[in-house]
Every structure is written in structure tokens, then in C-alpha cells.
Amino acid sequence: NAGVTQTPKFQVLKTGQSMTLQCAQDMNHNSMYWYRQDPGMGLRLIYYSASEGTTDKGEVPNGYNVSRLNKREFSLRLESAAPSQTSVYFCASTGTGGRGYTFGSGTRLTVV
């Protein structure tokens, strides 16, 4: 099925561990995004990539790094996980004409 695929769907980390969240889209979209969703806070932009080869910080980038591996793939890395990074992470993409995002199904991350 066409769309945005995120892996893993669930993850539990211990404080200080690292991990990479993977995202891939098959819609030939140029722009890709990582958001986190917390209760009462809505979706907050972590990092985005307007096109292959570029990445920029969003509203809450501290503690995260990203890699736009190619046009299809955009990964999010937590180098040293903290309990404050417990959240649901969504990857999204949009094409050249904009007109809204297509979201993945999310990764539920718990840091203990």
C-alpha cells in the first residue's frame, strides 16, 4: 500500500540508550517531517527535510538528530534517550504542491 511506513511501532528504552526510528515513503514526495505528539501539546515539529540533501530544525530539536538517507527515507536518532522523550513519534511527507501531509502510523516510545 502506498504511503508512509514507520518502524518500529513500539519501543521501550532505558535512559541513556540510543535508537533510530525509521521512516520511508513511496509517493515520490520531496518533503519529510518528524513530529512528536504528547497529551495536551498536539503535534510538535522536531526536524524536517524540505528536499533530499537538506535538513532543518523544528520547534523541539534538542536531543535528536536526523538523516535524509535518500528521497524515500528520513530517519530520526535519539543518541542518549531521556524519560522526557517518552512520546508518540510521527513521520509525515508532502509533495511539491503541498496540500497537506500524509502521516505514518506512529512509533510509541517509552523511556524508563
Added chain:
Amino acid sequence: QKEVEQDPGPLSVPEGAIVSLNCTYSNSAFQYFMWYRQYSRKGPELLMYTYSSGNKEDGRFTAQVDKSSKYISLFIRDSQPSDSATYLCAMSEDDYKLSFGAGTTVTVRA
């Protein structure tokens, strides 16, 4: 103050009622406005997309944008239990970086 304000609810209505949702914003440069629907433990999906001020209708859904008041609304007519979800407003200056409201949780009772 958040850039986009949305009452989190929750909102509970009987089947067949009209659901009214709204958001206010502070950035006068926003010109692209969207509503997303998010079912429990799923990713958001685009419901309505509008550019600048005005109304847009799609089936039972109507989106309104009033840029002079910095206020957007979503109306759901003849609500169904399948409309039970969280509704997120979103807006953008350039149609690429979106700012989201916190979401309103709606329950339609059968």
C-alpha cells in the same frame, strides 16, 4: 501563548447532532488551513484543506476560515459514531511547515 489554540474538549454529542470545532491563531501570515482526523492509536489523516479565507464543503463536513478574526471552524453535520475521533487543526504560511492545535476529542453517542 501558543501559536495555535484549540479547545481539547472532550466533546460528547448524540448521533445526528451537528459537531462544531474551532481554532484560533496568532500568526497573521498563515494562509493554508487544514483539519486532520485521528482515530485512537492511528496517524492523523487529512480531512479538509482550504487556502485563505472562505468556506469549503465536502459531504457532511464544512470548513470555514475567517482570517480577519484569525479563527477557523469545522462543522460535522448528521454526526455518526464513526466520526468519534480527535480532530486537529493545522495551518501554515507556506503549505509545508505546519503548526498544529492540540486536538479536540469528539465522541458521538449512538
